[in-house]
Amino acid sequence: SSARGLAATRVAAVGAVTPAVQQNNKPVVLYLHGFEEFAKSPQPQRYPVLEALGLVLGDAYEVYAPSYHPGGEIYHTNFISTLGKLKKRALETPTGSFEAVVGWSVGGWLAAVFQEQCPELVGRLILLGPCIDMAERECYDKGVWAKYGADMAALPSRPIIKRPTHIFHGDLESDEGGADPKRVKAWTANNTGMMTLDNLNDVDHVNLLVAKVLLPKGSYYHLFKTAVKWSVGQGSLAFSGGPHVF
Incomplete structure (x- = not known):
């Protein structure tokens, strides 16, 4: 069930093998x-993107x-x-590799570096509002x-x-740095044949409100929700290892 799939999803220290991963032979995302x-x-956190990912993938995959x-x-x-x-960790999976790597924002950039x-x-890669040009954008910053x-x-x-x-x-993203749509589009254009880009410009107000409630500092969660809805409806993003679409 979706609940079981979500329960198996763990937030682990990098390099750690969760008990759920050790006990089954599912492909790993x-x-x-x-x-x-x-x-x-200081406040209990929810991980909405991770939770949604667990619900979408269900029992077909282990989410690491x-x-x-x-x-x-x-x-x-x-x-x-x-x-x-x-x-x-990839070499320790049942298949010796990750079935897919899903990266969000800075994680999207890191996912691209890894591949x-x-x-x-x-x-394959699925990137949600990835931030690129990170060194150019951030290294001059005096903060964290x-x-x-x-x-x-x-x-x-x-x-x-x-x-x-x-x-x-999506063009709704107002980030002028690494996640600027112009940067992402240029990156895609330079990798023609390997990358496809969906500009999600029809995000409804409900999704925007949900994003603000769950992650008040701003996020791409509304894009993720729309992406899941769109891909399930189109059925065009099927993982090779199972029947679930993403």
């Missing part, structure tokens, strides 16, 4: 979160959701060590980003796409 999505908070914030601390973020741990480095370990600017500068800001990739984005 990797989810890489948005920047502060799994960060520590690590964090690149060690201990939930954003100041300890380390992308380079995370990439090494993800490679190890550039290890294309043999990624079946400066803590690991060198880490980001050592990685490609616009990864080369080597695996089939589907992006859900």
Whole structure:
């Protein structure tokens, strides 16, 4: 059932193997979160994108959701060590690779970097409002980003796409930095044949309100909800390993 599928979804320290993963032979879908999505908070947190992903995939896949914030601390973020741990985890899956990698925002950029480095370990990419050009955008910042600017500068800001990739984005996004639609469109144009882009410009007010309630600092959750609704209706994004569509 969907409930069982969601219950099996874990938020784990990167590199850890959850009991749910160890106990079955399901194909594994990797989810890489948005920047502060799994960060520590004084208030109990919900993870709406992860929850929706678990509900959509049901029992057909194991969803592996690590964090690149060690201990939930954003100041300890380390992308380079995370990439090494993800490679190890992919090789430990029943199929020896991730069936798909779903990345949201900064996680979308990291997902693209991972598939550039290890294309043999990624079946396909699904990116939700990905942030690209991260070093160009963020390394000059004097805030938290400066803590690991060198880490980001050592990685490609616009990864080369080597695996089939589907992006859900939208012109409604007002971010003038890495998630700017113009940047994402240019990135897609430079990877013709491997990337498809859906501009979701018909997001209804209900989804926008839900996004503001669940993630008041702003998110791409409304795009995710619309993407799920659209893809289920179209049936055009079927995973190769099972009957579920995403």
